[in-house]
Amino acid sequence: MAGYIEDRWYKKGPDGKRTIPTDRCNQGKRYRVAGVPGVKDRSFDKLTGADGAKAWLAKAQHESSRGEFIDPRDGKLLLRDYVVEHWWPNQNYRDPITRATVRGKVWNHILVHLGAKPLNGIKTPQLRVWLKTLNAQLGPGTVNDVWGALSAILQAAVDDERITKNYCRSQKTVRPPARPEPRAEAWSRERVLQVRDAIDERARLAVDLGVGAGLRQGEVFGLALEDVDFDAMVIHVQRQVKKVGSKLIFALPKGRKTRSVPVPPHLLRQVRDHLARWPATAVTLPWGDPADGETEKEIKERAPRTFNLLLTAVRGGAWRREYFNDTVWKPALEAAGLIAPPEVLKRPIAGKPGRFRTVKRYAEDREMGFHSLRHTFASVQLDARESVVSVSKWLGHADPSITLRIYAHMMPEADGRGRTAMQNWFEGGMKKISPVAPQVPAVRIPAPSEVLDADPSEAQSNAAAAH
Structure with missing residues (x-):
């Protein structure tokens, strides 16, 4: 078998x-393992023992013959150096916001704690300490995301044959917290009207679109006049306004999925009334990514596009989410008595000694976010017994299972209707049983979809008809 041990001293x-x-006697390590195909030469102080030249030669020969050899020296590369020089340059995120989000998690929560450790030094003890630190600083959802990012990095190092094992994937004793299940809370009609009455008139249509069509906030800001089909009573959701760094862009809706939502005449009247007072404004923004394209394809894809937006800021540009929330949405919630007044702070103005600006900081409250209007739209549709498949399509979810996971608790009387159907089945069956000649009745058992979709009174009449 290929490979040999050289004595470099004698x-x-x-x-x-x-x-x-020899000329190298008593200089450096004495024994050098060489000649193993695909394995770099390595020197040792000792010839025998677990960490000696003979043990290494046997291991290298065995793993090399099977094509499984990984040099431990490759795993001594620091995690920070591996990420910066090898992993991150090869990540290809189409969405610039996703790219920025992942980069922030890696640099702020992984490299800051583990960046100085070698790849082969990130094992169970190190993960246990790191996870404890994260749990003390971040919520369970974020911790779960950061753990997943580290796992992806270590798995790439395994695939690059720098380490033999990804300890994030093989853990049984150290695991990130489970991601909390999303539970949407809908608003009552009274609350929606409270906020709508309190919000600035110019932005009132945003409330109507959120609750009447289930649009996300960025989709509301990106809705154009040409997206509203008044004759077909449909709104086409084809873009959103997103912020990348300090710049705004147009982009496809979340999940890169466009959709069409049927809307009631009332919402279309609200759109007409809004346009009568504030005509649609042409707004031009880059598409998909504000950075200059490096290839002809990227330059073409990112070229600025113009749309006649229904809702714009006072100066005519597209709304910025944080500015809308701080100056329009949250003040309306405060005026409606739904949130507490903000904390008022004085902050120095950069470059202007002795000058300060007033900043209002509202407490975070997810139940009072703009997204609650979208939850309300979903709850109204499900309460009206619209199919989950249709509601999922209108919301732009990738799969109806996502809609069920988020909104299943909003589906009305699911257990009550099933209970009623089962009771009718039993009662109908008992009438067919004779004391003299008991027989099992031939009853057609309703399919689950029939039980869910049928009205209790209909179920009763159907049961009677079956007998």
């Missing part, structure tokens, strides 16, 4: 024994 004399010193 060479053989006439008697065949290694007694003649």
Whole structure:
């Protein structure tokens, strides 16, 4: 088998024994393992033992013959160096916001704690300490995301044959917290009207679109006049306004999925009334990514596009989410008595000594976010017994299972209707049983979809008809 051990201190004399010193005698490590295909030479102080040259040669020969050899020296590369030089340059995120989000998690929560450790030094003890630190600083959802990012990095290092094992994937004793199940809360009609009455008139249509068509906030800001089909009573959701760094862009809706939502005449009247007072405004923004394209394809895809937006800021540009929330949405919630007044702070103005600006900071409250209007739209549709498939399509979810996971608790009387159907089945069956000649009635059992979709009174009449 290929491979040999060289004694770098002594060479053989006439008697065949290694007694003649070489020029390197007593300098550096004595034994060098060489000649193994695909394995770099390596020197050792000792010839025998678990960490000696012979053990290494046997291991290298065995793993090399099977094509599984990984040099431990490759795993001594620091995690920070591996990420910066090898992993991150090869990540290809189409969405610039996703790219920025992942980069922030890696640099702020992984490299800051583990960046100085070698790849092969990130094992169970190190993960346990790191996870404890994260749990003390971040919510369970974010911790779960950061753990997943580290796992992806270590798995890439395994695939690059720098380490033999990804300890994030093989853990049984150290695991990130489970991601909390999303539970949407809908608003009552009274609350929606409270906020709508309190909000600035110019932005009132945003409330109507959120609750009447289930649009996300960025989709509301990106809705154009040409997206509203008044004759078909449909709104086409084809873009959103997103912020990348400090710049705004147009982009496809979340999940890169466009959709069409049927809307009631009332919402279309609200759109007409809004346009009568504030006509649609042409707004031009880059598409997909504000950065200059590096290829002809990227330059073409990112070229600015113009749309006649229904809702714009006072100066005519597209709304910025944080500015809308701080100056329009949250003040309306405060005026409606739904949130507490903000904390008022004085902050120095950069470059202007002795000058300060007033900043209002509202407490965070997810139940009072703009997204609650979308939840309300979903709850109204499900309460009206619209199919989950249709509601999922209108919301732009990738799959109806996502809609069920988020909104299943909003589906009305699911257990009550099933209970009623089962009771009718039993009662109908009992009438067919004779004391003299008991028989099992031939009753057609309703399919689950029939039980869910049928009205209790209909179920009763159907049961009677079956008998």
